[in-house]
Amino acid sequence: MKVFVTGGAGYVGSVCAEHLLDRGDEVTIFDNLSEGHRGAVDSRSTFIQGDLNDPKSISLAIATAAPDAVMHFAANALVGESMQNPYKYFHNNVYGGSNLLHAMVENGVRQIVFSSTCAIFGVPDVVPIDENTPKNPINPYGESKLMFEKILRWFHDIHGINFVSFRYFNVAGASQKLGENHRIETHLIPRVLNVPLGRSTHAEIYGTDFPTPDGTCIRDYIDVRDLAAAHLLALTVSKSDFYNLGTGGGTSVKEIIDSCRRVSNHPIPVLEKPRRAGDPPRLVAASKKAEKEIGWNPAFRNIDVIIESAWKWVVSHPNGYND
Ligand SMILES: NC(=O)c1ccc[n+]([C@@H]2O[C@H](COP(=O)([O-])OP(=O)(O)OC[C@H]3O[C@@H](n4cnc5c(N)ncnc54)[C@H](O)[C@@H]3O)[C@@H](O)[C@H]2O)c1
Secondary structure: OEEEEEOOOOHHHHHHHHHHHHOOOEEEEEEOOOOOOHHHOOOOOEEEEOOOOOHHHHHHHHHHHOOOEEEEOOOOOOHHHHHHOHHHHHHHHHHHHHHHHHHHHHOOOOEEEEEEEHHHHOOOOOOOEOOOOOOOOOOHHHHHHHHHHHHHHHHHHHHOOEEEEEEEOEEEOOOOOOOOOOOOOOOHHHHHHOOOOOOOOOEEEEOOOOOOOOOOOEEOEEEHHHHHHHHHHHOOOOOOEEEEEOOOOOEEHHHHHHHHHHHHOOOOOEEEEOOOOOOOOEEOEOOHHHHHHHOOOOOOOOHHHHHHHHHHHHHHOOOOOOO
């Protein structure tokens, strides 16, 4: 297949592009490198440096690549930043995404896989979170992704665009070549691994009085390689739909830090801080629908194995992608 990957210089997009290339697909990566890295772009792909917010640029890129399908990873994805600068999030994630859909319509491209997020659910009353859980985002990031999901439905109804929208929970891990190197890192695992790498003196825990067994927040960690597998499967699905993707198991902040200690063989001192506003105690996915309907079955369910892959990558890339 010919697959057009927006955001393919970023963390998740680069690993998905690698999986597509490994199975022999032709891949065009479209990225403005605002957050991504040139070093994360697989040399077997065609790279176009462009911005979704420039309608001409995305239109020309889609016309040139003439893909069978699009995987849309490009977005801004920092919850805290979205609370400071909502314009950036609605502009890039909604307007930029709409430019992509318009370019697809103009060029007769009819299939898209979209990176949505568990942030569309806000603070759910019931956990595990399935696809019918009410969607009440509590920040502009989650709202922008929910808006794009609604836009997808309209483009399906009006223009016949087939979509699969994946609500990822917490992505972690690395492939052998590609890993997580966000310019501003807010994710727990890479931040904790910064301690054994010598980049931080301690890990921080926000809240130890949550109603969970050890008092710290529980999240659902999904390996980036399992996520890539889900995207490949999505290309075989004819139905347009929304799927939650996690492993269904929850891991607490303290358990993550313990796992990082085991994997890195470092004591990792911690500093306990008060809770952050809006942090739900437990966010875990019900992924039964994806398992049943697209045949997805995550291979990496052991947190030590996931963290080991992340650790190997950061140790072999002490300065990230160097750009
Ligand atoms: N990483 C996670 O834990 C997680 C969880 C849930 C959802 N997601 C979603 O998955 C997707 C990928 O996440 P990630 O962690 O790989 O993020 P990332 O920041 O590493 O990758 C996003 C890429 O998109 C590019 N980009 C952004 N705006 C662009 C634009 N206007 N034009 C062209 N390129 C643009 C960036 O340069 C970057 O390379 C995002 O849509 C994010 O919302 C990620």
